[in-house]
Structure formats: structure tokens, C-alpha cells
Amino acid sequence: MATQSIAFHDRVDRALDNRSLQTALGRATDRFVTNRANALALVDDFDDLRARGRAIRASALAQLDDVLVRLSERIEARGGQVFWAADGNAARRYIVDLARTRAVRTIVKSKSMASEEIHLNDALEAAAFTVVETDLGEYIIQLAGETPSHIIAPCIHKTREEISTLFQDHLGMPATDDIPTMTRTARGALRQQFLQADMGISGVNFGVADAGAVVVVENEGNARLTTTAPRIHVAVMGIERVCERLEDLGVLLQLLARSATGQKLSVYTSILSGPRRADEPDGPDEFHLILLDNGRSQIIGGDYAEALLCIRCGACLNACPVYQSIGGHAYGGVYSGPIGAILTPLLQPELRDVHKLPQASSLCGACQSACPVKIAIPDMLLRLRADAVAAGRTDAIERIAMAGWSQAMRSPTLYRVGGKLASLGTRLLAREGRIGWLPPPLDQWTHQRDFPPFAPRSFTELWAERQRRAAGDGR
Amino acid sequence: MSDAREAMLGRIRQGLARNREFLAHEALAAPHAPPPFVHPEHDADLADLFATELRKLAAHAHLCADHDAARATLRDILGAAGVHLALTWALPALAFPGLDDDLAAIGVERRDVAIAPTAAERAAELRALEPAAACISGVDALIAESATIVVLGGAGRPRLASLLAPLYIAIARRDQVVRGLGQAIAQLQQRAAPDLFAERSSLTFITGPSRTADIEMTLALGVHGPRDVHVIIYG
Known part of the structure; x- marks a missing residue:
């Protein structure tokens, strides 16, 4: 598709x-x-929070070179590994090679726009690894063989009936369109994947340079399981997704949750700093951070x-x-x-x-x-x-139309006559104040949206009349 | 590999040569410090505020007068849920005397988490923990205005003990409640200065039960993490 x-x-x-x-x-x-x-x-003063958020993000970008070096050095000092990926190809190769050398079979993934951007799943599946998306919406999309349609709600385009059919076909769920039942079915199927997965791949909401940590924000708990249960955690981060200090999160997390879903904070915020320490009872034994450029270093110098x-x-x-x-x-x-x-x-x-x-x-x-x-x-x-x-x-039509517009704007007569004709024409075509059809080639516009009819009298006419009336009153 | 790093940094510096001024100007346009809290301040007791906000998230808050009342509440929650196996923080990390006796008295087996690094053992251990009906942890702070539980990782503090089971109980003292996220972060950093992550790999904020609205925007709880969240505040 x-x-x-x-x-x-x-x-x-x-x-x-x-x-x-x-x-x-x-x-x-x-x-x-x-x-x-x-x-x-x-919120007391959300605009103030926005201004702080903007300043914090701009500050990290203004020193992006330095911030990335600080982040990577901190993570390496904690026993994590950092890979600088110039493009999607380099990132895909690193992750596929890592999975091969570590004898990985099953990979669980939590939501990551960056890995969608570089078509990571295709590369891993081509290399014969089993890759399972674990965010409920992303899982549904994966079962359907589609792509996400919304940053926060990947499968808003699917109805519960469509999802029920998918679960019946793929998971052997009995016929139902009860949402809690469907959710439980997905939980059960995905639990088994979490327990046996060798590698977990997550996205990153923010890298925190001075803490040497990455932040993963979610509501379901699948990202926590992805970054905790498997023995290897790979975090894929676009290089621009950084802030400098942990306290920056006191602004950024508040903005993110409220803007995304209207929550005060998302259900789970995981701030992860390298692999588990020697005396920690769980967590991954390996931590890899992929710093993905893929054109971002060009954007930062552009318009x-x-x-x-x-x-x-x-x-x-x-x-x-x-x-x-x-x-x-x-x-x-x-x-x-x-x-x-x-x-x-x-x-x-x-x-x-x-x-x-x-x-x-x-x-x-x-x-x-x-x-x-x-x-x-x-x-x-x-x-x-x-x-x-x-x-x-x-398009050719667009160029012709714009050339015509340009002519009309330079000639008051042409402008007036054109306006009169358009006003007359559009009023003839209008039904209940809207135009649903214009003759070709203008139907390219009305094919997908209505066109407003021109006002019966132009601004110039109204203005002239107003002036006349004012002059009359003054007498 | 270091070639790739130098090349990327080179490209970034080249780009910044043109736009650093614009970005630095934007960076100075507002202060960066997080506000200690973001909702208007009012007189409500912080523990009460936390409880009110937590209940809005379809989770349960229990304000207990003292340690004994907290123990009774914990027994009630576990008993009502018919729990037989619970994953918990290690007892010294929990610092909640009497827990072991209470669990034994109501027939709940308590299990520590210790996941081995090898692939086969890891899967087997996770499988053994998965049937647990409850997890129990302490907290490092509670944030009142968002009803957030703050949990640091570290020795004796498994991440799975706030994640794996359908029922999660967090035990907190009243003096651990702060008003806002900004305050909570500042306090954690102060307490673990100079490096919060020197001895741990995780810091987790938990705000209510696991939830999703992915199917037709209809809210469903407990999709991957705990569906029932209880916070016991005592003292």
C-alpha cells in the first residue's frame, strides 16, 4: 500500500x-x-511556558554540536554505545548488524517516528528478524500492513469493526466489537513477545545532554516494557531532539502532554541513562543510542x-x-x-x-x-x-492563472471588468451561498472544496457609494 | 565510526555558521528555568490535592493516619484483589517495616526481581514473574498537581515492580509530596548531586493507570502496564 x-x-x-x-x-x-x-x-500562564519551551529548544539547537558531544560522552561513560548515523542506510545497517552479532531473534518496538522515517522495520524483516510493534495503535497498523495516520493516534482511520476482523484473523479472537476485550487480546499477545524478545527498539522524545539520558514518553507501558525486558535496548533519536539539562524537562514535558492529549503529564515518562548498573535488578544489559542525521544537519543551516x-x-x-x-x-x-x-x-x-x-x-x-x-x-x-x-x-494552469492575475493587478480596467464577470459568473453557479462546481480547468479547485461566490458589489463600488453618501450628509 | 561523528559535527557546524545567531537570539528570548509548579497555587493540603488529582485518573488514593493504618490498607487491597504473588522492591529499599509479616499472614508470596544477563535465563525469569498479580514499590516523590508517582531505579528497586502486574501499589510518606514537576526534579537533583544517574539507569514518572485510546478514541485502561493503581500515603 x-x-x-x-x-x-x-x-x-x-x-x-x-x-x-x-x-x-x-x-x-x-x-x-x-x-x-x-x-x-x-495552567497559570501557558504562554509563559511556551516561551520557555521555545527558548530551551532554540538554545539546544544553537549549540547542537556541543550538546550532542556532551550527550554522547555521558552515555558512553555510563557504558552505553553511541552510533552517529549520517542517514537511514547507516542506521539500518548498524541495527541489523547488531541484531545479527547478538543472535537476536525477536525484536519488540515502541513507537518511533524516526525509525518509520528510515523504514527500519523493512530492513529488519528483510534480514529475517521478527519485528513486533507494541503500541496498540501501531500494532493494529502493522497487522493491517499500513502506515500510521496521526502522530499520537496512529490508527484513528480504522473502525472498531475493522480492528475486530484483524484480531480475529491474526490472533484468533472470538467475534466481538467490545473495545476492552480487544485491548485485553492485544495485551495477551504482546506480553508473550515482550517475555521472549532479545532486543527492544524505542524512539526518543528528548535527549538530555548533561544527564546523559534519553526520555521516552507514552501512555500504555509498552515503551517501558520495550526498554526494560529485552537484554538490548536500541534508542533511535533524530539529532535535533535534545535539550541541555534535566530541569528543562520541567517545561518540555508539561508542554508535550498538554499539547498532545490534554493530559497534565503522560502516564509514563521513562528517563533512561545507559544500560543497567551492576547492582540493578533489571533493565537492559546493553544500551545503544542512534543519533540520526538523515538531512537534519542540512536543515539547520537552511531557511x-x-x-x-x-x-x-x-x-x-x-x-x-x-x-x-x-x-x-x-x-x-x-x-x-x-x-x-x-x-x-x-x-x-x-x-x-x-x-x-x-x-x-x-x-x-x-x-x-x-x-x-x-x-x-x-x-x-x-x-x-x-x-x-x-x-x-x-502546473501549467497555475502559471496561466497567475499570469492572468498579474496582468489584472496591473490594469485597473481589466481588474474591474474581470471582477464584474467573476461576480456575475460565480453568483450564477452558487447554490445556497456555495459553489460546488466550476467549469474546467477551474474544476480542479471545486473537485475537492467549495468556492465562495464573489460579493455582488465590489469593495471599490461600496467605497465610492460611501464617499458619495458622506459627501451628501456633510452638505 | 569516529569519522562519521566528525563528519556529522562538521555538517552541523557548517549549518550553524549561518543560523546560530538566529537560534541564540531565540534562546535568550525567555528564561529557561522551569516553574516549580504550573497550576495556580491554593491552600489545599498537598496530599489531599494529590488524592483528588489521582482519583480523576481512575486510580485510588488512600490517605492513612499512620504506619499501622497503611499496613491495614495494604492488606485490604491485596486481599480484595485475591493476590497470591507480588513483585516488590527489596525490603531495605521499601523501608516499610512489617510488610513481610503482613504478606505472609494473608498468604501472598513476595518475590524480589533479579534478571540474569543471559538470554535463556532472562526469558525464564521473566516468565516466572509474569503471573504476579501485584507489584509494590516505594516512591521518591509524589507530584500533587498532576498526581504523578516519581520512582528512581537503583539497587533493590526493580523497574518491573511498578510495571509488570495488573495491580500496582505505591507506598509513600506524606512528607514526600511536592506541588509540581519543576520542584520534584530540583529536589531529586539536589538529593543525588552531582550525578543523579551515577548509580542508576532509570528515573520514571508514573501518572495514573496504563491507558490507550487507540481504538475509536475510546479509553481503555491497563493495556500493557497496571490497570489498577493505588497510592498509599501515610504519616
Whole structure:
């Protein structure tokens, strides 16, 4: 189900035509937005917290070279190993080789966007290892052979009936659509995997340089089991996901949980510093940290460095009217929604149509308002659009339309006449104040969204009338 | 391997040569210090506040007048749940006198965790621990405004003793409750200065029962970790 090979336009079509996806997206994003708002209302000064969070993230990035050296040295001093992976290929090779030399058979994984980004599971499965995703949503996605559609809720696009069928087919569950029963079934199946796994692979929410630790945040407990039960723990971290000090977590964790799900803190925050010490009764005997570059060191010197402040909470997805309509898969990459429209072209430039993602925005600014580190997302989306135009990556129709617009803007007569015609035309086509169909080639727009009819009278006309009336009154 | 490291650092430095100024400017735009707590302060007793917040998470708080009352509460919880096997912190780490006698009196076998490094033994030991119906740990702090249990790793403090079983009981003293996360982190660092992780590999924050809303956004508890969480606060 290689969504990447389908044109962006068609992926959007598919999402808009999927009735159950539309229902699920509406329900999920509503819930996330409400829960976040309720959690924020309780905080004394959330904007102050956001400002601190932004400053903390910017500070770590401003000294990223130094911060990564401190982090890696601390972890090595604790008996952990650090691998500097220039790209996905290097990271995949290191982990596959490690699994081979340690005679690993089963690998359990907790949620990691970075390992999705580098298609780690494919590489491990190609090398004949059994890889099991253990986050409930990710597990369901894996059984279905799909990819996640939301940062926080990977399978919001699936109905309980679809999931029940999956569990009946793969886990021998009796027919039921009772959610607690389904959850228990998954728990039982995954417990067996945890007990026998040789290696656990996790993502990293934050690396903490001076503590020599990584932070893994979750609600289910699967990440705790992944990083505790197997004898080897491999943590995969994008190099930008760092902070300097442990006390920074006093800001970042508060922002992350409230922005992601509206919780005050997520259920489990594991702060892990190397392998278990000699007298500790459990925990992994080996700890490997993969520092994944994969294009990030290019971004930090480019025009979109600010996007690296992102803490992957998903608040901008939930706030975005476009994401609410098309969901995550339509974006084609690992990172979806407004921040994904910026990160995917930068981190996965090889994907089809990535330059079109910045168009999937109404530029309403809801994403920036929701962002816990105040990333200027709309501004960056506009600049990415300009980049695409400068690079000549535009459609013929778009170029003709823009040339026409440019002419009209330079000629008052043309502007007035064009406006009159458009006003008349759109009013003829409008039904109940909306236009659902425009003639070709303009139907490319109305195929996926309504178009507003032009106002019956232009601003120029209204202004002229107002002036006349004012002059009349004054007499 | 060190080549890869130097190459990556080189690329980062090259990038920062252009954007370090912008990032450093943003870094100075606000203080970095975490607030000690984030909700407006009010007069409620911190242990009461913790209990109120914990109950909102569908977990159970027990405020006990003294050590004896705490022991009775613990016996009641284990008895009501029909527990036969419990994983716990080592007794010296728990520092809760009478625990061994109480468990024996109600027919609960207490087991320490000691996972061997070799693959085969590790799997066998995990399998032996898995049937445990309860885990019991002490705490290093309780955070009142988020109802968070703070647990450090270390000798005699298995991570699995707050994770593996469907029922988890944390035992705390009233003077271990702080108001906010910022305070809790500052206190831990002060207590274990200069290096919190010198003798342990983990620090865990636990806020309520294991939960998921992955299926149709419907809340389900106890998906991987404990479903029933009890915090006993005494003193």
C-alpha cells in the first residue's frame, strides 16, 4: 500500500471519499482539541511556558554540536554505545548488524517516528528478524500492513469493526466489537513477545545532554516494557531532539502532554541513562543510542531551521482544518499535518509530490497558535510555496492563472471588468451561498472544496457609494 | 565510526555558521528555568490535592493516619484483589517495616526481581514473574498537581515492580509530596548531586493507570502496564 506512489491530488480524493475516515477524523481531532483547551485553561500562564519551551529548544539547537558531544560522552561513560548515523542506510545497517552479532531473534518496538522515517522495520524483516510493534495503535497498523495516520493516534482511520476482523484473523479472537476485550487480546499477545524478545527498539522524545539520558514518553507501558525486558535496548533519536539539562524537562514535558492529549503529564515518562548498573535488578544489559542525521544537519543551516524546534505533539495536526478533512495518509510521508508539510519535503524529498504539501494549507494560522514552541508554520509554508515557484515546480494552469492575475493587478480596467464577470459568473453557479462546481480547468479547485461566490458589489463600488453618501450628509 | 561523528559535527557546524545567531537570539528570548509548579497555587493540603488529582485518573488514593493504618490498607487491597504473588522492591529499599509479616499472614508470596544477563535465563525469569498479580514499590516523590508517582531505579528497586502486574501499589510518606514537576526534579537533583544517574539507569514518572485510546478514541485502561493503581500515603 505504497501511498507514496500515488499523486497527492488522488490521495486527497481518496481521503475525502472515505466516509468512515471522515467520521473518525472529526471525532478524534475534536476530542484532542477540546482536551487540550481544557488542560491549558488550568495552567497559570501557558504562554509563559511556551516561551520557555521555545527558548530551551532554540538554545539546544544553537549549540547542537556541543550538546550532542556532551550527550554522547555521558552515555558512553555510563557504558552505553553511541552510533552517529549520517542517514537511514547507516542506521539500518548498524541495527541489523547488531541484531545479527547478538543472535537476536525477536525484536519488540515502541513507537518511533524516526525509525518509520528510515523504514527500519523493512530492513529488519528483510534480514529475517521478527519485528513486533507494541503500541496498540501501531500494532493494529502493522497487522493491517499500513502506515500510521496521526502522530499520537496512529490508527484513528480504522473502525472498531475493522480492528475486530484483524484480531480475529491474526490472533484468533472470538467475534466481538467490545473495545476492552480487544485491548485485553492485544495485551495477551504482546506480553508473550515482550517475555521472549532479545532486543527492544524505542524512539526518543528528548535527549538530555548533561544527564546523559534519553526520555521516552507514552501512555500504555509498552515503551517501558520495550526498554526494560529485552537484554538490548536500541534508542533511535533524530539529532535535533535534545535539550541541555534535566530541569528543562520541567517545561518540555508539561508542554508535550498538554499539547498532545490534554493530559497534565503522560502516564509514563521513562528517563533512561545507559544500560543497567551492576547492582540493578533489571533493565537492559546493553544500551545503544542512534543519533540520526538523515538531512537534519542540512536543515539547520537552511531557511527552515525553526522547524527543528518541533517536539512532535501533534497539536498542529488537530488544529488544522485541512488535516481534519484529509487525515495523515494523504500527506504521503511519516510526518503529516502542517508541520509535516514542512518536514516531509525536507526529510523525505524523494517522495512523490512533496513540493505540493505546502499547498495543503489555508494559512489560517491555527497551527502556529496551537504550537507549544510557537513555530511560525504558516510563514514557512508560504516560503516553501515560493521556493516551488522559483524552482519551476508549478502546473501549467497555475502559471496561466497567475499570469492572468498579474496582468489584472496591473490594469485597473481589466481588474474591474474581470471582477464584474467573476461576480456575475460565480453568483450564477452558487447554490445556497456555495459553489460546488466550476467549469474546467477551474474544476480542479471545486473537485475537492467549495468556492465562495464573489460579493455582488465590489469593495471599490461600496467605497465610492460611501464617499458619495458622506459627501451628501456633510452638505 | 569516529569519522562519521566528525563528519556529522562538521555538517552541523557548517549549518550553524549561518543560523546560530538566529537560534541564540531565540534562546535568550525567555528564561529557561522551569516553574516549580504550573497550576495556580491554593491552600489545599498537598496530599489531599494529590488524592483528588489521582482519583480523576481512575486510580485510588488512600490517605492513612499512620504506619499501622497503611499496613491495614495494604492488606485490604491485596486481599480484595485475591493476590497470591507480588513483585516488590527489596525490603531495605521499601523501608516499610512489617510488610513481610503482613504478606505472609494473608498468604501472598513476595518475590524480589533479579534478571540474569543471559538470554535463556532472562526469558525464564521473566516468565516466572509474569503471573504476579501485584507489584509494590516505594516512591521518591509524589507530584500533587498532576498526581504523578516519581520512582528512581537503583539497587533493590526493580523497574518491573511498578510495571509488570495488573495491580500496582505505591507506598509513600506524606512528607514526600511536592506541588509540581519543576520542584520534584530540583529536589531529586539536589538529593543525588552531582550525578543523579551515577548509580542508576532509570528515573520514571508514573501518572495514573496504563491507558490507550487507540481504538475509536475510546479509553481503555491497563493495556500493557497496571490497570489498577493505588497510592498509599501515610504519616
